[in-house]
Amino acid sequence: MQQKRVIGLMSGTSVDGIDAVLVDIIGTDLDIKVELLAGETYPYPTELRSRILAICAGEAISMAELAELDDAIAIVFAQAAQNIQIGHTPATLIGSHGQTVFHKPPQKDRENQQSLGYSLQLGRGAVIAHLTDITTVSNFRVADIAAGGHGAPLVPRVDAFLLSHPQESRCIQNIGGISNVAYLPPRNHGWLSQIRGWDTGPGNSLLDLAVQHFTNGAKSYDENGSWAASGTPCHTLVDKWLNQDYFHLPPPKSTGRELFGVSYLHDCLQDAQTYQLGPADVLATITELTAASIVHSYRTYLRKMPEQVLLCGGGSQNLYLKHRLESLLAVVPVLTTDEVGLSATFKEAIAFAVLAYWQQLGIPGNLPTATGANQEVLLGEVHQVKGNK
Ligand SMILES: Nc1ncnc2c1ncn2[C@@H]1O[C@H](COP(=O)(O)OP(=O)(O)OP(=O)(O)O)[C@@H](O)[C@H]1O
Numbered sequence: 001m002q003q004k005r006v007i008g009l010m011s012g013t014s015v016d017g018i019d020a021v022l023v024d025i026i027g028t029d030l031d032i033k034v035e036l037l038a039g040e041t042y043p044y045p046t047e048l049r050s051r052i053l054a055i056c057a058g059e060a061i062s063m064a065e066l067a068e069l070d071d072a073i074a075i076v077f078a079q080a081a082q083n084i085q086i087g088h089t090p091a092t093l094i095g096s097h098g099q100t101v102f103h104k105p106p107q108k109d110r111e112n113q114q115s116l117g118y119s120l121q122l123g124r125g126a127v128i129a130h131l132t133d134i135t136t137v138s139n140f141r142v143a144d145i146a147a148g149g150h151g152a153p154l155v156p157r158v159d160a161f162l163l164s165h166p167q168e169s170r171c172i173q174n175i176g177g178i179s180n181v182a183y184l185p186p187r188n189h190g191w192l193s194q195i196r197g198w199d200t201g202p203g204n205s206l207l208d209l210a211v212q213h214f215t216n217g218a219k220s221y222d223e224n225g226s227w228a229a230s231g232t233p234c235h236t237l238v239d240k241w242l243n244q245d246y247f248h249l250p251p252p253k254s255t256g257r258e259l260f261g262v263s264y265l266h267d268c269l270q271d272a273q274t275y276q277l278g279p280a281d282v283l284a285t286i287t288e289l290t291a292a293s294i295v296h297s298y299r300t301y302l303r304k305m306p307e308q309v310l311l312c313g314g315g316s317q318n319l320y321l322k323h324r325l326e327s328l329l330a331v332v333p334v335l336t337t338d339e340v341g342l343s344a345t346f347k348e349a350i351a352f353a354v355l356a357y358w359q360q361l362g363i364p365g366n367l368p369t370a371t372g373a374n375q376e377v378l379l380g381e382v383h384q385v386k387g388n389k
């Protein structure tokens with residue numbers, strides 16, 4: 001049986017820091033087992049985070065600055081990989097997602113011709129491999145995009161093998177900067193082809209930006225959602241915002257801070273002024289949009305509601321958001337993946353360790369029903385170092 005010690009590195013659309021995990025992986029698909037040996041979030045240095053957020057918000061930079069940023073990110077990713085191994089037998093493989101700074105889904109023109117998407121993750125794998133002396137797999141999204149897919153979400157195939165249930169249907173709901181779902185039917189005949197996945201819309205991105213706006217940067221997020229919980233959502237605005245095109249696009253679909261970022265928040269704040277909403281009410285209203293857009297997408301795009309929802313990502317710790325999801329989902333129980341034995345904080349980093357492991361075994365990592373690609377493909381580019389297998 002295959003077994004490997006792997007490092008997973010991930011920084012998502014919240015741009016809060018690098019999630020690093022050290023895992024032992026054994027098996028291949030339904031027999032796969034992942035043991036989490038260590039997990040840590042290493043915050044970005046403040047100045048580096050500001051530069052990343054600026055380009056995510058559309059600020060123009062020169063090619064020289066882009067090259068410098070690419071390697072500055074690779075260096076902190078490599079440091080995260082070194083640190084997570086302290087006190088452990090070293091890993092022989094790294095799966096590094098990198099830092100998304102631009103994401104453009106594939107688009108259809110008026111003649112229904114589809115153009116390819118484009119997604120850029122910085123922190124080049126060759127530099128991580130060189131600095132750590134560990135074979136590194138990176139650039140996971142490009143092969144799926146070349147096959148006509150969105151290149152996202154990629155985690156549903158990993159969710160399928162780590163979190164599906166023999167009898168129950170589950171939605172695995174990640175609430176990061178952006179939210180995405182993997183719908184997992186019960187594991188019976190043909191279940192793999194019935195899995196669905198898509199980005200549901202905003203997660204914490206708008207909430208974090210609003211908190212930074214109201215506190216002049218003194219706070220970066222609303223801990224436990226307590227500030228939002230002290231306000232009242234404006235349902236008229238939630239209904240208006242839910243009319244937006246993205247929520248009415250059928251899956252497969254993906255999005256990013258290009259849509260749910262600074263200028264979207266600006267529009268929300270203008271609307272909020274019309275209704276004279278104070279900061280707590282604005283946060284409550286954006287939280288309601290986040291919860292309502294998730295539930296609306298289940299009701300609209302799934303044949304049947306799931307029997308259970310398992311939350312993960314930083315937003316799973318936002319108690320007010322969790323409470324609003326529970327209320328809107330009514331009878332469907334809402335748990336976190338921690339409660340079924342998989343770390344809600346580190347699941348995405350674990351997923352990129354698994355995707356790197358699959359790459360080395362020649363196992364495809366994408367699910368065309370989630371990304372829209374025209375075929376299953378091997379994900380990731382390999383940066384081999386001497387001695388690693
Ligand atoms: N205790 C908490 N209370 C409320 N929100 C929290 C808490 N802890 C984390 N968060 C939120 O989670 C965010 C980080 O989530 P996460 O690390 O899952 O995002 P990400 O991986 O960057 O995003 P994505 O999944 O879109 O790639 C923080 O920016 C914050 O908004």
Ligand SMILES: CC(=O)N[C@H]1[C@@H]2OC[C@@H](O2)[C@@H](O)[C@@H]1O[C@H](C)C(=O)O
Nearest residue numbers: 013100103152153154155178180199
């Ligand atoms: C382009 C990009 O980085 N997309 C991320 C982002 O963060 C959440 C959502 O948008 C998601 O679908 C995707 O990441 C997860 C890890 C995925 O590919 O499954």
